[in-house]
Each structure stands twice: as structure tokens, then as C-alpha cells.
Amino acid sequence: MNFKISKTRFYEALQTAARAISPNSPVPALSGLLIQAEGSQLIITGSDADISIQLVLSNDTNKDLELSIMEEGSVVIDYRYLLEIVRKIESAEVNVEIIDGTLSRISAGKVEFKINGYRPEDYPPIDFKKPENQFEIKTSDFTEMIDETSFAANTKDTRLILTGVNLKSDGEHLICTATDSYRLARKILNINVPAFNVTVPAKSINSVRAVFTDPEAALNVCLDDKKVMFTDGSIVMVSKILDGSFPDTDRLIPSQFSYSLLINRRALISAVDISSFIKNDNMMIVRMQLNNAEDITISNKSQEIGEYHQELIAEKYEGEPLDISFSGSYVIEAARTMSEDNILIKFTGDMKPFIITNENGDDSLLQLVLPVRTYN
Amino acid sequence: MNFKISKTRFYEALQTAARAISPNSPVPALSGLLIQAEGSQLIITGSDADISIQLVLSNDTNKDLELSIMEEGSVVIDYRYLLEIVRKIESAEVNVEIIDGTLSRISAGKVEFKINGYRPEDYPPIDFKKPENQFEIKTSDFTEMIDETSFAANTKDTRLILTGVNLKSDGEHLICTATDSYRLARKILNINVPAFNVTVPAKSINSVRAVFTDPEAALNVCLDDKKVMFTDGSIVMVSKILDGSFPDTDRLIPSQFSYSLLINRRALISAVDISSFIKNDNMMIVRMQLNNAEDITISNKSQEIGEYHQELIAEKYEGEPLDISFSGSYVIEAARTMSEDNILIKFTGDMKPFIITNENGDDSLLQLVLPVRTYN
Numbered sequence: 137m138n139f140k141i142s143k144t145r146f147y148e149a150l151q152t153a154a155r156a157i158s159p160n161s162p163v164p165a166l167s168g169l170l171i172q173a174e175g176s177q178l179i180i181t182g183s184d185a186d187i188s189i190q191l192v193l194s195n196d197t198n199k200d201l202e203l204s205i206m207e208e209g210s211v212v213i214d215y216r217y218l219l220e221i222v223r224k225i226e227s228a229e230v231n232v233e234i235i236d237g238t239l240s241r242i243s244a245g246k247v248e249f250k251i252n253g254y255r256p257e258d259y260p261p262i263d264f265k266k267p268e269n270q271f272e273i274k275t276s277d278f279t280e281m282i283d284e285t286s287f288a289a290n291t292k293d294t295r296l297i298l299t300g301v302n303l304k305s306d307g308e309h310l311i312c313t314a315t316d317s318y319r320l321a322r323k324i325l326n327i328n329v330p331a332f333n334v335t336v337p338a339k340s341i342n343s344v345r346a347v348f349t350d351p352e353a354a355l356n357v358c359l360d361d362k363k364v365m366f367t368d369g370s371i372v373m374v375s376k377i378l379d380g381s382f383p384d385t386d387r388l389i390p391s392q393f394s395y396s397l398l399i400n401r402r403a404l405i406s407a408v409d410i411s412s413f414i415k416n417d418n419m420m421i422v423r424m425q426l427n428n429a430e431d432i433t434i435s436n437k438s439q440e441i442g443e444y445h446q447e448l449i450a451e452k453y454e455g456e457p458l459d460i461s462f463s464g465s466y467v468i469e470a471a472r473t474m475s476e477d478n479i480l481i482k483f484t485g486d487m488k489p490f491i492i493t494n495e496n497g498d499d500s501l502l503q504l505v506l507p508v509r510t511y512n
Numbered sequence: 513m514n515f516k517i518s519k520t521r522f523y524e525a526l527q528t529a530a531r532a533i534s535p536n537s538p539v540p541a542l543s544g545l546l547i548q549a550e551g552s553q554l555i556i557t558g559s560d561a562d563i564s565i566q567l568v569l570s571n572d573t574n575k576d577l578e579l580s581i582m583e584e585g586s587v588v589i590d591y592r593y594l595l596e597i598v599r600k601i602e603s604a605e606v607n608v609e610i611i612d613g614t615l616s617r618i619s620a621g622k623v624e625f626k627i628n629g630y631r632p633e634d635y636p637p638i639d640f641k642k643p644e645n646q647f648e649i650k651t652s653d654f655t656e657m658i659d660e661t662s663f664a665a666n667t668k669d670t671r672l673i674l675t676g677v678n679l680k681s682d683g684e685h686l687i688c689t690a691t692d693s694y695r696l697a698r699k700i701l702n703i704n705v706p707a708f709n710v711t712v713p714a715k716s717i718n719s720v721r722a723v724f725t726d727p728e729a730a731l732n733v734c735l736d737d738k739k740v741m742f743t744d745g746s747i748v749m750v751s752k753i754l755d756g757s758f759p760d761t762d763r764l765i766p767s768q769f770s771y772s773l774l775i776n777r778r779a780l781i782s783a784v785d786i787s788s789f790i791k792n793d794n795m796m797i798v799r800m801q802l803n804n805a806e807d808i809t810i811s812n813k814s815q816e817i818g819e820y821h822q823e824l825i826a827e828k829y830e831g832e833p834l835d836i837s838f839s840g841s842y843v844i845e846a847a848r849t850m851s852e853d854n855i856l857i858k859f860t861g862d863m864k865p866f867i868i869t870n871e872n873g874d875d876s877l878l879q880l881v882l883p884v885r886t887y888n
Contacts, residue, residue, distance in 0.1 A: 442628045
């Protein structure tokens with residue numbers, strides 16, 4: 137293998153592929169980037185076995201690539217060394233050449249490195265074949281949906297299926313759901329896609345924004361029961377699907393409400409956030425006492441640290457007085473996904489889940505939070 | 513105690529005093545800020561026993577302070593809670609009041625905190641009396657001198673005296689020296705100050721830049737054999753002095769040289785830095801082979817990772833060919849303190865210390881590095 141390439145374009149491609157790599161992979165070759173020079177194409181692959189990213193570079197499709205392949209071949213080089221060298225080289229062009237087995241020469245001007253690589257045969261085979269079930273979506277629509285939901289996924293090692301984000305289609309709607317069983321986030325997009333139901337690891341799906349950086353570009357999503365593939369034509373990202381079935385969460389979402397609060401979103405977030413240092417068992421439990429729109433109290437206390445309270449005025453409150461406690465960080469994270477000045481919080485009781493939506497009550501984006509029992 | 517104060521000015525003062533606090537102090541009260549309201553003054557103190565910072569705030573000397581003391585008194589409040597509350601309060605003014613023993617009410621508008629404090633009697637007494645030996649220096653001259661030297665101090669637990677920065681005066685010069693016994697940094701300023709010789713913990717002296725933020729202001733330095741005190745009139749910082757005598761380093765600095773290299777500073781730093789990932793026993797050992805000005809080679813290798821070399825052209829080289837190895841990071845750190853385009857490196861032999869100065873050979877700023885033995 138022997139090729140020359142634009143330093144800048146090469147560095148960008150290496151960076152993107154390296155996003156899939158886990159620094160401490162048990163498979164040594166997976167700490168490397170697989171570089172293949174074939175015909176007029178340079179193929180760069182990074183993977184941690186769960187997620188894999190591949191870029192196919194050629195002068196036809198990549199601007200300013202200045203790729204020139206003198207000899208075909210392939211090698212695997214540790215991503216840290218490769219990124220460090222190419223980032224720091226002060227030259228427009230970089231030359232990469234296998235000189236002996238896996239020993240690779242990376243050079244530019246008067247700078248020369250000889251780096252020990254891995255054999256491409258030791259790199260695990262990765263299936264980049266496109267699954268048949270597919271749809272297109274604007275990249276920003278997809279990443280926005282992920283930002284609005286994936287934070288609610290389970291981050292603990294328990295109930296593996298809940299560490300994923302569920303993507304489901306009934307043919308007319310794309311429904312994205314994440315839950316850690318104490319709160320739930322759901323986004324529904326009206327989009328005509330074939331029916332499917334898969335759960336993708338949150339870590340994989342959170343990488344989409346970093347890898348596909350043009351918000352206006354069309355993102356192609358292909359899936360089957362084994363994997364999901366994202367591509368914009370030049371970058372391909374493949375992730376495994378989680379085994380098991382995602383719980384039917386729709387039945388958890390109440391439809392009848394006895395209390396309803398319309399409140400300024402920023403004011404509520406600030407009133408909860410300012411007391412975030414007051415914790416019990418490392419959790420910020422915030423109490424909300426609702427009497428009427430002019431008499432809403434947020435409070436929080438801990439034996440050790442002290443106590444806090446703030447009075448808020450709501451836009452509107454309907455219902456009997458209510459005294460309810462919840463995880464402050466759950467409510468902050470939920471409220472932050474909303475875009476309007478005011479949010480609508482609808483309750484069914486002091487120990488029943490409540491839901492948060494935008495002011496207009498449109499539940500295409502819905503956040504659900506379970507209250508916490510306290511003994512105030 | 514009961515006072516009102518501008519939120520912004522109060523927050524700035526708390527931040528400055530909190531710089532002295534170590535998060536995990538064995539003395540519980542030292543995780544707090546001591547707040548004393550006396551007459552028309554508010555005194556704020558932070559300390560970790562080694563360094564202490566005190567601010568005396570009053571409407572006479574502090575602009576926009578809006579201080580109004582309704583009742584004298586004092587309390588100690590955990591710096592994390594206090595900073596967090598005052599930072600997040602959305603109000604121009606904050607009210608602090610002791611309501612019961614050490615329970616303190618911090619409030620603004622409709623926000624109210626009641627925080628458990630510590631008793632001022634539990635706060636260790638700190639001596640802020642001015643030592644007699646003193647001099648004045650422009651703040652930027654002092655902090656620049658520290659930046660040019662303190663990085664060379666010992667960061668390990670061995671030879672405690674070398675973890676400090678030595679400040680010495682012969683009456684006409686202020687001499688600042690730091691060394692970890694493998695490299696040394698020395699800066700000499702022409703300034704008429706009384707004779708003294710003290711070694712200040714590097715951590716303390718490195719805080720000066722963060723605490724005294726006006727580079728043009730005069731910095732008053734007072735010292736005796738127990739402590740050093742820095743003040744700009746409104747902020748006072750006191751640090752302990754290290755016990756023991758700092759080694760006489762002047763005799764280590766060679767005065768006769770057999771080889772002399774004048775080279776572009778940035779080019780040398782880049783040529784060394786690009787190979788920083790090639791390490792042996794976690795050290796970047798760089799080899800420099802000097803033949804003549806047109807034939808300078810920098811190289812670096814490790815069995816595991818691979819090897820690197822780059823050819824450099826110097827401005828000037830005088831002496832026989834020389835083959836020398838050194839810690840790459842020591843040379844980078846030393847070269848970074850220089851300000852001119854070219855630096856002058858003078859050698860006495862492949863296993864003797866070499867010195868780095870600015871192009872003009874002026875050794876008021878001098879960096880010394882010990883070579884490393886290798887078996888290339």
C-alpha cells in the first residue's frame with residue numbers, strides 16, 4: 137500500500153471513523169483504524185464491535201481530496217498515533233506506505249514516522265451490507281428527536297433493553313421512546329415509513345449528531361432485526377440492535393388529568409436548578425406545593441445542608457391544591473427539551489406519573505416523570 | 513450578623529477567597545468561607561492552612577458594592593453552597609443573615625435558603641500581620657517571572673524543598689529559581705530589594721496570577737522566615753514558607769561551552785512535540801544529532817510503537833558533531849518560556865547539562881536541562 141492524500145481531508149476522515157473506537161477494546165486490532173487502498177478509493181473504518189463507521193474516499197466524490205494511490209493494500213494503525221501524527225504534521229499532503237509487513241511509513245516533507253501496525257486479517261469482519269427496510273429523514277429532524285429523548289434512557293447496568301432508544305413505526309408515524317422506568321421521553325414524527333420496531337443502544341444513536349454534521353442533508357436509515365445503518369452517501373455508520381422487546385410504554389401514559397399547570401419554562405428550571413446542591417442520598421428531591429396560580433412553592437431540604445424555598449407565580453393553575461415531590465434533575469432535563477416560553481404540566485395525583493408538554497398541549501413531544509415519595 | 517450586598521461584587525469576592533480552599537480539607541471549617549461583618553466592613557477569608565486569602569470590602573474602597581450592614585457578627589459557610597447560591601441568584605442584591613446559631617439565611621427576592629454553617633470559633637486563627645521585609649513589583653513582572661520558572665519545580669513527594677520556588681535577593685537582584693534536579697529554570701530581575709532567601713510552595717506562588725488580576729497594579733510582597741504575604745491593597749494572600757535550605761544551584765550552571773546551536777524556536781518545539789506519543793517507560797526521550805547547521809536530526813523511537821525522525825536546518829551551529837538525548841517535554845517547556853524567534857542552546861558535552869536562552873544570549877532568563885543516557 138502506498139498513497140498520498142490531503143492532510144486536512146485525511147485528518148477529518150480519520151477523526152470521523154475514530155468516533156466508533158473505544159479506547160480500551162479487548163480486541164487489540166480494534167484500537168486501530170483499518171485503512172484500505174483499493175482501485176481509486178481509500179476506505180477508512182473504525183469500530184468497537186457495537187458501532188462501526190466507514191468512509192469511502194475518492195477524488196470523484198470528495199472535494200480537495202488530492203488522493204493518489206500508487207499501490208493497493210491495507211493495514212490497521214492505532215488511531216491515537218495516526219490522529220496525533222496527521223494533526224500535527226505541518227504539510228498540505230501526507231504519504232502513507234507499508235514498508236515491511238505491518239510497519240507503515242507516514243511522512244510529509246522532512247518528517248518521517250515508521251509505526252508498527254496490525255495485520256488487516258486480525259481486524260474483525262464488519263458487515264456493511266444495507267438492510268432492506270429503509271427510510272429517509274432530514275438529519276436535523278433525526279438528531280433533534282434523539283436529543284429530546286435519549287437522555288431518558290437507563291444509564292445503569294440493569295434492564296439492558298432500557299439502555300437503548302426505541303425506534304418504532306406504524307407505517308405513518310416514527311415513534312422514538314426512551315425510559316429508565318422512573319421517567320420517559322417520547323417523540324412522534326409524522327413520516328411515512330415501513331413498519332418496524334427496534335431498540336438501538338443510546339451510545340450508538342447519540343453518535344449520529346457527531347458523525348453526520350450537515351443538518352440539512354438527507355439521512356438514510358436502514359434496519360433489520362440485527363442492525364441499523366445510517367448513511368449520508370459518503371459516511372456509513374452501523375450499530376447493533378439490542379436483544380429483547382422494549383416494554384409497551386403507551387399504556388403508562390395517563391390520558392385523564394385532575395390538575396394542570398401552565399408555567400414559564402425558564403422560571404421553573406431556574407427555581408429547581410438553584411437548589412441542586414441540596415441532596416438526599418445523592419438525589420435532588422424537590423417538593424412542589426400548588427395552591428393556585430399565585431401561590432406555587434418550590435422547596436428542597438436536607439438534614440445536613442439546610443433548606444430552600446422559592447415562591448413562583450404560574451400563568452394558570454387548574455385543580456385542587458396539590459403537594460408533590462420529584463427528582464429535580466428529571467424535571468429540569470424534561471423541561472429543557474421544550475421549545476416554547478411556557479410549558480404545560482398535567483398531574484393525576486401526588487403519587488401518579490405526570491406529563492410535561494409544550495404550552496399548546498401538543499403531545500408529539502411528551503415527557504413523563506414519576507413522583508418520589510417523601511416524608512416531609 | 514445581617515447584611516445586604518451587590519450580588520456581582522459579593523460573588524467576585526467569594527470566588528477570589530475560595531481559591532485558597534482545598535476541597536477535601538481535614539479541618540471541616542476550612543471547607544467554609546469565614547464571613548465577618550465588622551463596623552462598615554465585610555471581611556471574607558478562605559484558607560487551606562498553607563495558603564490564605566482575605567478580602568476586606570467596604571463602600572469606601574469598593575465600587576458598586578452597595579454594602580449595608582444591619583447587624584455585626586460572623587459565620588463560616590461551605591464555599592460550594594455559597595458560591596452556587598450567589599452565582600445562580602437572579603437578583604442585583606443578596607441578603608445574608610444569621611438566624612439561629614450558625615444557621616444562615618441567604619435570600620434575594622422570593623428565593624430563600626437556610627444553610628447550616630460552622631462556628632467562627634472552629635475556624636483556625638490565621639496571622640495576617642505584615643512581615644517587615646518588603647518590596648513592590650509590577651504584578652505582571654512578578655507573574656511572568658513565576659510562569660517562566662515554577663513549571664520546573666519538583667511535582668513528586670520527594671525532596672520537599674524542591675517542590676517550592678526559591679525567591680532570593682542580594683540587594684540588587686531578585687532571583688527566582690525552580691528545579692526538580694533534572695532541569696532548572698532561573699529568572700533574574702534587576703530590582704532594589706532588601707536581601708532575603710525564601711522558598712515558597714509552587715502551588716501558592718502559582719495562585720498569584722489568578723488572585724491578582726490587574727497586570728498593571730503594584731504588588732506588595734512582604735516576607736520573613738515563616739511566611740510570605742502578597743497584597744494589592746484590597747486582597748491579601750499569605751502563604752507559608754518551606755522549611756530547609758534551597759540548594760545552591762548557581763554552581764550547577766556551566767559557564768564554558770564547546771557547542772552552540774542557534775535555532776528557530778517554533779521549529780524545534782514542533783519537531784519535538786510531534787513525536788510526543790512515542791514514549792519509553794512513559795518518558796519521551798528525544799535524540800538530537802548535530803553535525804552542522806544544515807544537518808540537524810531529531811529522532812525518537814520505541815520498540816513497541818515505532819520510530820520517528822525529522823531533519824532540521826539551524827540558523828547557526830558551532831562545534832564538533834554532537835549526539836545528545838534528552839526529555840522532550842523538558843526541552844519543550846523550557847523553549848516555550850523564551851520570547852524571541854530563535855533560541856540559543858549551549859552544550860558542554862553529551863552527558864553534561866545544557867542551557868537554553870534567548871537568541872541574544874542574555875541569561876537573565878535561563879533554562880538548564882540534564883541529558884538522558886540512552887543505548888541507541
